[in-house]
Amino acid sequence: MVNDDNNSTDNNNVDKSENGDSSDKSNEDEYEKICYVCRRPESKAGTMIDMPGGICVCADCLQKSFNSFQNFGMNMSISKDELEELLNTPGIHMMTTDDFRREIPKKQKLKKKKSSEKKEAPVLDINKIPAPHVIKGKLDDYVIGQDYAKKVMSVAVYNHYKRVATNTMDEIEIEKSNMLMIGPTGSGKTYLVKTLAKLLDVPLAITDATSLTEAGYIGDDIESVVSKLLAAADNDVERAETGIIFIDEIDKIAKKQNTSSRDVSGESVQQGMLKLLEGSEVEVPVGATSKNAMVPLATVNTKNILFICGGAFPDLEDIIKERLNKQAAIGFQSELTDKYDNDPNIMKKVTSEDLRKFGMIPEFLGRLPIVFTLDGLTEDMLVKILTDPKNAIIKQYQKLLELDEVKLEFTEGALRTIAKKAIEKKTGARALRAIIEKFMLDIMYEIPKDDNIGTVKITEEYINGTGGPVIGMRGQDLIEG
Known part of the structure; x- marks a missing residue:
């Protein structure tokens, strides 16, 4: 009887260990293999070849390695005695696969895309998207005032996710509703977006435009805003492609006035973001903010990503007043030059002409069709x-x-x-x-x-x-x- 009990407990332990191994294996199966040399995932580089030491190499890189070895052997001849003497030299040892072994952290692993054969439930159901009045009602619970801004955001988000869920409606392609919100500091720009993302249960990435620079310069690349969204979606590309990106301090990338040097953190960043805002496939680093040889890259389509840009735009009031005061002249229809000095709603009179004068390029403003302002707090x-x-x-x-x-x-x-x-x-x-x-x-x-x-x-x-x-x-x- 004792032996039987021991056997049964052993069997239970074996079953548990097998279940543990299978669960670990299933977790690993969710992620793609990545080539150790070129850092491309299996979906782009093709079938991987497993090497000793847990290393995976794609067929292209392996072929290149064979070619380089062959060329090395043709161009260099060494005797057996000279080789032994070289290996016995202090500080020199024969490299093995253990020297190349590097464990890839989970945050830099890519989840496999679901096969198109299996019909999965849609990411967003057209019948479950909250109506604009419901979205605004939820925002009212957390954000005081700013009724116009909340109404604009509710309608824009509702239309955007209808567009994502249906893709096309009677072959009429609906364009993206990217937004630009202008408001003084502390008026609730970031808080509105955070509350909105929580309500919709979609991945949200909040980033700062001040750290962005043109590609090739010190600072964050423009694609880093998408890599942050990918990280927020747990490296799930499909989920990230329906998320929201909020770029704060967008006024800090305005075109610098009267500069003779290259504007790498101003107009260049605006030009680099054009395709990103409009919708294109971009290569983004996984688990990092800049591209390098040791970081895998993922392809993300920004066609269905909603971009919301926000900024305080200091001194924009002076540009608006200057435009409005141009009509002031001598005569019966003249206006006082100080008419708009104490106008609390001066920011609501903003136009794209004022933003261009501030330093935003026309192409950039054209990709942000919805512009609205937030009131100063009373x-x-x-x-x-x-x-x-x-x-x-x-x-x-x-x-x-x-x-x-x-x-x-x-x-x-x-x-x-x-x-x-x-x-x-x-x-x-x-x-x-x-x-x-x-x-x-x-x-x-x-x-x-x-x-x-x-x-x-x-x-x-x-x-x-x-x-x-x-x-x-x-x-x-x-x-x-």
Whole structure:
């Protein structure tokens, strides 16, 4: 009986080990083999030849190696004694396949494309794409104000993914709805895109245009924006080809004015991005930001990738005012030159002519057909940002103190004062967190010392520095209740 039990346990162990091996093997089967020499995947280079030491080489590279050895042997003759003497020289050893062995990290492996024979479910179902009003309703839960921007984005995204899901409609090809959003810092450009990608459950890559340079110069290549999207899609090319790329600080690649040197991080980058925005097949490095001999390359088609560009475009208001004031002249129909100086909606009057004067080339603007602006944040909007969104800053601090069984309250006057201080900083909603952190520091430090504290009320006097917060003890709360 004992022997039987041992045998059964051994069999179970064997089964487990076999299952483990099979699962590892199935995971490996999902990825393509990559040639050690030219770094091309199996789908491009053809069937790989397995070499000792876990190395794979494509037929082309192997043939080239044979040819080079043959030429080497014809051009060089060496005797047996001379060869032995050379090998016995200190510091020289015979190379083996172990010297070439290099484990390719998983982030640089490419997933195999699914065979076209099997009919897979579509990546996006036309019936499951949220309608524009649903998309805007979800954005309203997180982003305060910016109704026009949210409406434009909702319609553009809805039309884009209908285009992706249907490919063509009655043989009428629908063009891409790439967007350019213009708005002051802290107005919610990046936050809108992040919320949108979360809602649609598609891969999102957020990149910065300031690091991009023309190919061949130090910095990120233009294709690196697509390689970041590929990484966000877990190196799944098919999923990455329906994602969203948000390029922030797009105004930083504007054409430099009056420059005599080569503009490698300005106009050259705009020209390099033209085909990328329009839709083309690009070779992108897998698991890296620049191409080199040791990194495998993947081919990604950008035809169905939605590009959203955003920037603050500082001093664009002056260009708009200059254009609008051209009509000012002597006569009955003349206008005052300071008519638009205090216009809060001056950015809404932007045209492609103004953007060209700023430094964006016409070809680049032509591939961003949807241009819209975000409003600067007012005092009322900042107060709502503090309290209304699902993850509002005030709610975060209330939750933190709730874990210490303390109730946190803010008076209306305190919220207004915080909003006024944020406007003075001129950094948009980002200023709110910095201001609240400053005033909450002492409270978060002192409250855990005393278990009797039940409530904390932040007043306008405390924010202005003329008083302190109102502290309520738990016993007093019970008596008052």
